[in-house]
Amino acid sequence: AGGSPSVLLVEAFYGGSHKQLIDLLKENTDGCSLFTLPAKKWHWRARTAALYLSQTIPACSSYRVLFSSSVLNLCELVALRPDLARLKKVLYFHENQLVYPVRKDQERDFQYGYNQVLSCLVSDVVVFNSRFNMESFLSSIQSFMKKIPDHRPKNLDRLIRPKCVVLNYPVQFPDVSSLLPEHKLRHLCRSTETLQSDHRIFKAQTSQPQTSRCEEDPVQSSSEPRSVLTPVQHSESVDQVNPLHIVWPHRW
Numbered sequence: 721a722g723g724s725p726s727v728l729l730v731e732a733f734y735g736g737s738h739k740q741l742i743d744l745l746k747e748n749t750d751g752c753s754l755f756t757l758p759a760k761k762w763h764w765r766a767r768t769a770a771l772y773l774s775q776t777i778p779a780c781s782s783y784r785v786l787f788s789s790s791v792l793n794l795c796e797l798v799a800l801r802p803d804l805a806r807l808k809k810v811l812y813f814h815e816n817q818l819v820y821p822v823r824k825d826q827e828r829d830f831q832y833g834y835n836q837v838l839s840c841l842v843s844d845v846v847v848f849n850s851r852f853n854m855e856s857f858l859s860s861i862q863s864f865m866k867k868i869p870d871h872r873p874k875n876l877d878r879l880i881r882p883k884c885v886v887l888n889y890p891v892q893f894p895d896v897s898s899l900l901p902e903h904k905l906r907h908l909c910r911s912t913e914t915l916q917s918d919h920r921i922f923k924a925q926t927s928q929p930q931t932s933r934c935e936e937d938p939v940q941s942s943s944e945p946r947s948v949l950t951p952v953q954h955s956e957s958v959d960q961v962n963p964l965h966i967v968w969p970h971r972w
Contacts, residue, residue, distance in 0.1 A: 735759020
């Protein structure tokens with residue numbers, strides 16, 4: 721059906737940058753269904769969200785893509801819900817639990833990183849918000865698995881790497897003109913008008929037919945200066961009229 725959702729967005733920790741990303745995707749993607757859990761008790765979300773969501777997300781035959789952050793144990797979810805296993809599964813890493821800063825390595829809970837590895841193995845696409853995030857995760861899998869006393873799995877990084885891509889965290893900049901002081905707003909308007917006017921002049925000049933050197937106008941003396949196109953000079957730098965973009969790199 722035309723109004724049936726095709727994208728299933730799932731966020732087990734719906735807050736902060738996780739919420740901003742999901743909201744941006746929902747706003748810019750047609751046919752989305754969104755299922756979330758509040759951004760509280762992160763450790764319990766990572767441990768138990770899959771079971772709860774498996775009972776909450778209704779069956780829908782029109783779904784084609786499942787998008788989730790790595791807080792969710794995606795492996796558990798698709799095992800509990802075989803109908804979701806057939807979807808194209810996209811897993812997004814805001815951070816990874818193999819190298820997430822802890823005071824002592826002994827304090828690192830093995831299960832969180834292990835869940836992320838399992839989620840990668842059942843995913844079709846694994847997306848990281850930076851190359852450092854991706855490489856630190858992939859290069860740490862082998863040493864991380866050495867914590868298992870025996871019968872350790874091998875070559876997991878080779879299975880996961882072909883699925884991996886880097887997609888820097890998307891930022892949608894709002895229109896901040898309403899926040900500018902009046903004198904700044906007037907300056908911005910004048911600068912924009914000047915740029916538009918100069919562009920029209922330059923376009924008009926370049927559209928005029930040019931006389932070649934070998935077909936000089938006989939009326940014009942060779943001693944008279946010829947009109948030459950010169951770049952338009954602005955009294956102020958273009959950089960001064962462009963908005964300032966501030967990018968927050970999160971932890972990575």
